[in-house]
Amino acid sequence: MKTALHAALVAAALLTVTAAAPVPAPAAPARTTSAWLPWWNIEAGYRDALAHADQLHTVSPFWYATSSATTVAGETGAGDRRIIDGLHAKGLQVVPTVTESLRAPAMAELMNDPVRRTAHVDALVTVATSRSYDGLDLDYEVMTETPDAALRERVRTGYNALTSELCARLHALRKSCVVTVMPRTGDEGLAFDYAHLGSVADRLRIMGYNLHNALEAPGPLSSTAWYDEFLTYATAHVPRDKLEVALAAYGWNWTVGSGARAGHVTALEAEALRLDVDADYELDAASGTPHFAYTDEDGDEHQVWYQDANGAATHLAVLARHGVRGTGLWALGFEEPELWDALAGR
Numbered sequence: 001m002k003t004a005l006h007a008a009l010v011a012a013a014l015l016t017v018t019a020a021a022p023v024p025a026p027a028a029p030a031r032t033t034s035a036w037l038p039w040w041n042i043e044a045g046y047r048d049a050l051a052h053a054d055q056l057h058t059v060s061p062f063w064y065a066t067s068s069a070t071t072v073a074g075e076t077g078a079g080d081r082r083i084i085d086g087l088h089a090k091g092l093q094v095v096p097t098v099t100e101s102l103r104a105p106a107m108a109e110l111m112n113d114p115v116r117r118t119a120h121v122d123a124l125v126t127v128a129t130s131r132s133y134d135g136l137d138l139d140y141e142v143m144t145e146t147p148d149a150a151l152r153e154r155v156r157t158g159y160n161a162l163t164s165e166l167c168a169r170l171h172a173l174r175k176s177c178v179v180t181v182m183p184r185t186g187d188e189g190l191a192f193d194y195a196h197l198g199s200v201a202d203r204l205r206i207m208g209y210n211l212h213n214a215l216e217a218p219g220p221l222s223s224t225a226w227y228d229e230f231l232t233y234a235t236a237h238v239p240r241d242k243l244e245v246a247l248a249a250y251g252w253n254w255t256v257g258s259g260a261r262a263g264h265v266t267a268l269e270a271e272a273l274r275l276d277v278d279a280d281y282e283l284d285a286a287s288g289t290p291h292f293a294y295t296d297e298d299g300d301e302h303q304v305w306y307q308d309a310n311g312a313a314t315h316l317a318v319l320a321r322h323g324v325r326g327t328g329l330w331a332l333g334f335e336e337p338e339l340w341d342a343l344a345g346r
Helices: 003-020 037-049 082-090 104-112 115-130 149-172 194-200 224-237 267-277 309-320 338-344
Strands: 033-038 056-066 072-073 098-099 135-139 174-183 201-206 243-248 251-254 263-266 282-284 289-297 301-304 326-330
Touching: 033 037, 033 243, 037 056, 037 082, 056 115, 072 115, 104 115, 104 224, 115 135, 115 149, 135 149, 149 174, 149 194, 149 267, 174 194, 194 201, 201 224, 201 326, 224 243, 224 309, 243 301, 243 309, 263 267, 267 289, 267 301, 289 309, 309 338, 326 338
Parallel strands: 033 056, 033 326, 056 098, 098 135, 135 174, 174 201, 201 243, 243 326
Antiparallel strands: 056 072, 251 263, 251 301, 282 289, 289 301
């Protein structure tokens, strides 16, 4: 009798606890995307960041540029506390980007000189601590533009030393260290030591665009085969959880046969232009990117290659095959709304 009564009481208690237990809330979707915020399109990009904050973990305002060992100048609106506070209120990390204008010889000399290198790191840390920033994104590209293998090697070793010092200083301040690099394929991107950068930085952002740039013949900004190539290299040298591949939200409008620099168009502008000239939408099967052609009022033929949600979906599938979840976007305010659906459904 006592045993039966005890069992009944236990069962009742369990029923009461079970009934009273709150239903766990569904887990919030992981934020897997970072994005750049161009200073020249700040308001449109800022609105996009706030609207899609549930998919973003980091926003990098394109705010600073170096021109010497000790000079890091702000672009228009750099350090705007309204922008920083608004992004933080949405739970976003604010990691401004710093670019450089010094070419390979000058940067090689700077980075391989311990005194000047430390002075440069001091200047960068001053920027990082000037606001409530969560870190810095180093996007040094100009220094890589050299065909001289020996000079490129000096840039590579110097950049390794610079990033080691900078990342250590930022980490000591509990700030993140992000490094943006070009894709490493064949003889491209050789100035970047992926293994080293992946070991010292918190994230390595690969610019997955400009396979064909504004000074080249018309063609896709990226391709699935190209993604396969550089991701095969990247995942062999950098932990996958540190990798981000930045997608394009822009394109180039080439005047065929002119040799002139192609005109820049955002993804929004490209689609508006296509509708305006009544051109057929084509998704190139070989590259997985959209393009169209038209003839302007002067009789000049144009080819426009760009990236949209359809193209992004084909490239995101390549990331998935390589086990890379981190994505980036160049740039906020350029993209079609449908791109966010592609990112969410990857």
